[in-house]
Amino acid sequence: MDIVIASGKGGTGKTTVATSMALSVPNSVYLDCDVEEPNGHLFLQPDIEKKETVYRSVPEVNCQLCTYCGECARLCEYNALVVLKSQILVFKKMCHSCGVCSYFCPEKAIYEIDEPIGSCRQGVVKPEYIEFVGGSLAIGEMSAVPLIAHVKGHSKRHKVNIIDAPPGTACAMVEAVRDADYCLLVTEPTPFGLHDLKLAVNVLGIIGVPFGVVINKVKDEINLIRDYCNSNEIEICMEIPFDRRLAEAYSKGIPTVKIYPQMRERFRDLIIKIEKSINTISYTAGDVSQKKVRESKEIIRD
Amino acid sequence: MNTDNTILMNTDLKHVVIVSGKGGTGKTTLAAGFTKLAENVVVADCDVDAADLHLVLQPELTQSYPYQGGKKAVIDLAACTECSLCIDHCRFEAIHYFVVDSLACEGCGFCYHICPENAVRMEEVTSGYYHENVFSGGELVDAVLEPGEGNSGKLVVEVKKRAKIIAEQKMHNWLLIDGPPGIGCPVNASLAGVDAAIVITEPTVSGLHDLERIVQLLQRFRMPAKIVINKYDINPQMTARIHQYALERNMEIAGTIPFDENVDQALLNGKSIVEYPDSPAAKEISKIWQKVFQTN
Numbered sequence: 162m163d164i165v166i167a168s169g170k171g172g173t174g175k176t177t178v179a180t181s182m183a184l185s186v187p188n189s190v191y192l193d194c195d196v197e198e199p200n201g202h203l204f205l206q207p208d209i210e211k212k213e214t215v216y217r218s219v220p221e222v223n224c225q226l227c228t229y230c231g232e233c234a235r236l237c238e239y240n241a242l243v244v245l246k247s248q249i250l251v252f253k254k255m256c257h258s259c260g261v262c263s264y265f266c267p268e269k270a271i272y273e274i275d276e277p278i279g280s281c282r283q284g285v286v287k288p289e290y291i292e293f294v295g296g297s298l299a300i301g302e303m304s305a306v307p308l309i310a311h312v313k314g315h316s317k318r319h320k321v322n323i324i325d326a327p328p329g330t331a332c333a334m335v336e337a338v339r340d341a342d343y344c345l346l347v348t349e350p351t352p353f354g355l356h357d358l359k360l361a362v363n364v365l366g367i368i369g370v371p372f373g374v375v376i377n378k379v380k381d382e383i384n385l386i387r388d389y390c391n392s393n394e395i396e397i398c399m400e401i402p403f404d405r406r407l408a409e410a411y412s413k414g415i416p417t418v419k420i421y422p423q424m425r426e427r428f429r430d431l432i433i434k435i436e437k438s439i440n441t442i443s444y445t446a447g448d449v450s451q452k453k454v455r456e457s458k459e460i461i462r463d
Numbered sequence: 464m465n466t467d468n469t470i471l472m473n474t475d476l477k478h479v480v481i482v483s484g485k486g487g488t489g490k491t492t493l494a495a496g497f498t499k500l501a502e503n504v505v506v507a508d509c510d511v512d513a514a515d516l517h518l519v520l521q522p523e524l525t526q527s528y529p530y531q532g533g534k535k536a537v538i539d540l541a542a543c544t545e546c547s548l549c550i551d552h553c554r555f556e557a558i559h560y561f562v563v564d565s566l567a568c569e570g571c572g573f574c575y576h577i578c579p580e581n582a583v584r585m586e587e588v589t590s591g592y593y594h595e596n597v598f599s600g601g602e603l604v605d606a607v608l609e610p611g612e613g614n615s616g617k618l619v620v621e622v623k624k625r626a627k628i629i630a631e632q633k634m635h636n637w638l639l640i641d642g643p644p645g646i647g648c649p650v651n652a653s654l655a656g657v658d659a660a661i662v663i664t665e666p667t668v669s670g671l672h673d674l675e676r677i678v679q680l681l682q683r684f685r686m687p688a689k690i691v692i693n694k695y696d697i698n699p700q701m702t703a704r705i706h707q708y709a710l711e712r713n714m715e716i717a718g719t720i721p722f723d724e725n726v727d728q729a730l731l732n733g734k735s736i737v738e739y740p741d742s743p744a745a746k747e748i749s750k751i752w753q754k755v756f757q758t759n
Binding site for chain 2: 170172173176236257258260261264301305306328330332339352353360364367368414
């Protein structure tokens with residue numbers, strides 16, 4: 162089961178919720194997909210057992226075969242190749258690793274080489290024996306998407322995979338959320354929190370992943386997030402009160418459930434509840450995906 | 464554009480960006496504070512994923528432009544013979560049952576070029592909009608990215624371009640940019656061509672960790688930067704560590720903002736914290752403002 166912890170706005174408590182959830186069930190895998198600014202390891206303090214460099218492919222030109230015909234530059238949608246009279250420039254930062262240039266080169270003069278984009282570390286969190294996987298994007302690297310895909314590739318089929326997503330609503334967040342069983346959107350009761358929650362809800366509607374909301378840093382009984390969720394029939398899965406002790410613990414890298422061990426039960430219940438709701442959905446999962454395909458086919462015919 | 468304006472163009476426009484690495488450390492709060500203090504300023508909200516500055520500045524929209532972020536493939540099922548070449552070659556796993564998942568499609572055109580039946584066409588898509596707005600203290604340029612769209616870096620470039628034109632027309636000396644979190648594509652786009660950065664962080668292990676990463680990125684851009692510590696009193700030891708970190712790198716701490724309940728309260732009222740001038744946070748933001756902008 163893959164549960165993604167996401168949010169439109171940054172700093173609302175994704176990592177707080179994700180690490181606490183991972184620490185609350187015995188068979189969890191924590192996957193840090195906020196690869197631009199990964200923080201999960203600071204809270205979980207895993208013993209790192211393996212560190213691998215992650216690569217993506219970028220084109221390399223064999224100048225002996227190249228006739229400078231310019232076909233590759235013409236086909237590249239990202240302006241990553243510029244062909245001059247007797248020189249060809251490859252702008253790796255612009256490249257999306259689509260493979261068009263190498264495949265369609267009439268002289269077969271382009272091949273692909275591996276370009277490092279970051280690292281992926283695997284380890285174990287003791288004494289809970291939780292599996293830890295965390296990606297870290299290299300400084301200066303543009304796209305987090307291939308690294309997020311790599312990190313997600315380490316999820317375990319029969320375990321509870323807790324995926325800590327990057328903030329925002331753009332391609333990196335979508336990559337983290339896509340194909341998940343459930344998404345928890347963490348937000349805070351401020352106008353910024355509400356505004357960015359709405360954006361995230363829109364994205365999830367398009368991706369088609371079921372979701373619920375966690376309201377963090379709750380100060381009052383009445384708040385604008387609750388009003389929004391209630392009037393839009395969005396489930397509020399949990400509320401975490403504002404608590405200076407929690408804020409201070411967070412600042413030191415201490416997970417919430419280590420300050421308030423009784424909260425483990427709440428997180429465990431939440432996971433069980435999510436699991437149940439997924440199982441009821443999966444009865445019709447086949448029909449749903451078929452229906453989705455049919456629907457999209459109809460849209461195209463229109 | 465009116466040619467009279469081009470003659471008057473200010474060529475010494477300085478770009479100042481607020482970045483943080485970690486999200487939620489107070490970029491927009493600081494940007495809104497500076498904007499109110501400046502009284503007459505052009506601001507670019509480059510957090511195009513989740514633009515929030517308009518919630519505080521409450522501007523009026525004057526001009527909206529669609530943003531064509533790129534192309535997406537569409538398969539004509541009537542012409543498709545289901546040979547699967549497109550599915551086999553798509554690196555983004557964007558084609559399922561001969562239907563393109565537009566969220567996964569990066570518009571590379573592999574399917575378009577390889578289809579033997581010419582059943583694939585590439586369509587320009589509107590990936591978002593960027594807006595020009597006016598408010599009582601100047602102009603705001605911001606954007607809305609369509610949900611899940613990529614290429615947010617290119618949209619950031621558009622927002623900055625627009626803001627630059629307005630700032631030059633208005634003969635401003637500088638332009639304020641509210642940056643996105645992270646260190647990826649939109650951040651790089653926000654930093655390009657910028658003269659100075661203000662990095663806002665918080666005294667938490669995450670805040671320091673992410674500060675180190677954004678500072679490394681700023682060094683690649685050879686950009687001078689000053690640090691602001693928000694909610695410094697949440698963890699004095701960590702604040703001391705950030706001071707130490709700044710000292711080691713010869714970076715200036717432009718100010719330390721205390722944790723202040725008024726910040727959230729101001730926000731709930733749709734106001735900037737500096738509109739509560741007696742609040743501790745507002746006082747510090749004014750000091751930072753003096754330090755960073757009045758001396759330049």
